[in-house]
Amino acid sequence: AQSVTQPDIHITVSEGASLELRCNYSYGATPYLFWYVQSPGQGLQLLLKYFSGDTLVQGIKGFEAEFKRSQSSFNLRKPSVHWSDAAEYFCAVGYTGTASKLTFGTGTRLQVTL
Amino acid sequence: NAGVTQTPKFRVLKTGQSMTLLCAQDMNHEYMYWYRQDPGMGLRLIHYSVGEGTTAKGEVPDGYNVSRLKKQNFLLGLESAAPSQTSVYFCASKGYNEQFFGPGTRLTVL
Numbered sequence: 751a752q753s754v755t756q757p758d759i760h761i762t763v764s765e766g767a768s769l770e771l772r773c774n775y776s777y778g779a780t781p782y783l784f785w786y787v788q789s790p791g792q793g794l795q796l797l798l799k800y801f802s803g804d805t806l807v808q809g810i811k812g813f814e815a816e817f818k819r820s821q822s823s824f825n826l827r828k829p830s831v832h833w834s835d836a837a838e839y840f841c842a843v844g845y846t847g848t849a850s851k852l853t854f855g856t857g858t859r860l861q862v863t864l
Numbered sequence: 865n866a867g868v869t870q871t872p873k874f875r876v877l878k879t880g881q882s883m884t885l886l887c888a889q890d891m892n893h894e895y896m897y898w899y900r901q902d903p904g905m906g907l908r909l910i911h912y913s914v915g916e917g918t919t920a921k922g923e924v925p926d927g928y929n930v931s932r933l934k935k936q937n938f939l940l941g942l943e944s945a946a947p948s949q950t951s952v953y954f955c956a957s958k959g960y961n962e963q964f965f966g967p968g969t970r971l972t973v974l
Contacts, residue, residue, distance in 0.1 A: 754906075759904070782961065784962075786965075792967065792968075793868075793954060793965040793966055793967045793968055794907075794954070794956075794965040795965075796962055796963075796964075799961070799962065801961060840906060840907070850895060850958055850961070850963075851897070851909060851912065851922070852907075852909075852963060854906040854907040854908075855906055856904055856905060856906040857904075857906050
């Protein structure tokens with residue numbers, strides 16, 4: 751069964767600092783990987799996704815993620831964090847089964863200090 | 865396009881009461897999903913549908929039923945609510961390799 755681990759429950763960074771959120775997955779085949787962001791009281795918004803090809807993926811809001819097969823990782827990065835990036839971030843893994851179900855990690859809450 | 869909408873946004877139930885959550889999408893998507901979100905547990909799949917008239921169980925289906933009578937709607941029912949069903953419920957529909965989420969329904973069962 752596929753699984754996703756986000757080892758950091760809560761991260762605090764200063765505005766302007768760089769950010770890396772960790773995500774590790776367990777899945778037998780090549781996964782489809784996603785990062786979603788959830789602002790307080792809101793639904794989930796897709797930041798970026800990886801299906802195949804270039805292992806460095808660019809997303810919205812200046813985020814990027816790198817797929818590393820050897821490490822089973824898909825870490826999310828941003829060079830310079832803005833206060834508006836404070837939110838909860840979810841990594842998810844999926845596959846092209848009949849239902850394309852997603853398995854989500856438990857999330858990382860990002861706090862940004864001014 | 866409204867995308868994915870959910871009704872209601874908030875609800876408080878007493879133990880044993882029943883209710884139905886409505887999810888609607890206007891993107892003509894075949895696949896739809898119901899998740900619940902609990903603190904520290906991420907999103908867990910309750911039920912899903914791969915097309916009108918079809919439903920299937922997800923990871924945590926007990927205590928819930930679903931129906932997909934129309935392609936654009938996916939209903940989640942609680943026949944006899946329990947405090948353990950206090951959660952935020954999200955509906956999603958799948959386009960090309962991407963799931964689109966609704967704004968959520970916050971349900972409290974007393």
